[in-house]
Amino acid sequence: MLSGAERPSKSFGRGRTCRHPGCNTRLSMYNNGKYCFQHEPVTVPRTRGRKIA
Numbered sequence: 001m002l003s004g005a006e007r008p009s010k011s012f013g014r015g016r017t018c019r020h021p022g023c024n025t026r027l028s029m030y031n032n033g034k035y036c037f038q039h040e041p042v043t044v045p046r047t048r049g050r051k052i053a
């Protein structure tokens with residue numbers, strides 16, 4: 001039987017804020033990023049064998 005109760009969720013520290021200068025948005029302790037959603041650098045997903053229109 002599988003369930004998530006055996007392993008605790010990963011957490012990345014409390015009280016962290018976005019690293020963007022002047023942004024005071026507090027990050028979730030479950031978010032391993034360094035920036036809030038507004039300031040997260042744009043990434044392009046890797047697609048194998050498909051063209052992005």
